[in-house]
Amino acid sequence: MKSVLKIYNMNTAEDVNKIRVAVASNEGVVACQINKDKGEVNVVYDDYFVNNDKLVQSIEDLGYIVF
Numbered sequence: 762m763k764s765v766l767k768i769y770n771m772n773t774a775e776d777v778n779k780i781r782v783a784v785a786s787n788e789g790v791v792a793c794q795i796n797k798d799k800g801e802v803n804v805v806y807d808d809y810f811v812n813n814d815k816l817v818q819s820i821e822d823l824g825y826i827v828f
Contacts, residue, residue, distance in 0.1 A: 764813050766802040769826040771795075776825070783819045787811045 771780060777795050780802060784793045789810025794803040804816055817827045 762806055762808045762813075764804045764806070764816060766804065766817065766820065767828050768800050768802055768820065769828060771797060771800055771825060773797075779823055780820055780825065783823055784816060787815060787819055790816075
């Protein structure tokens with residue numbers, strides 16, 4: 762599966778790194794590409810292990826807003 766998540770308040774390289782670590786820590790994530798300028802996180806994952814809601818929750822747990 763592939764998801765494109767829009768992130769509000771992702772402004773710095775530190776934000777990008779925090780989000781990358783949070784997303785990658787989910788079992789089943791195959792790839793994660795982040796575009797800070799667009800505020801997008803592209804995630805490729807195995808939906809047997811993880812779903813879109815869990816990916817969103819792992820980012821929101823850091824204090825970011827996903828829409």
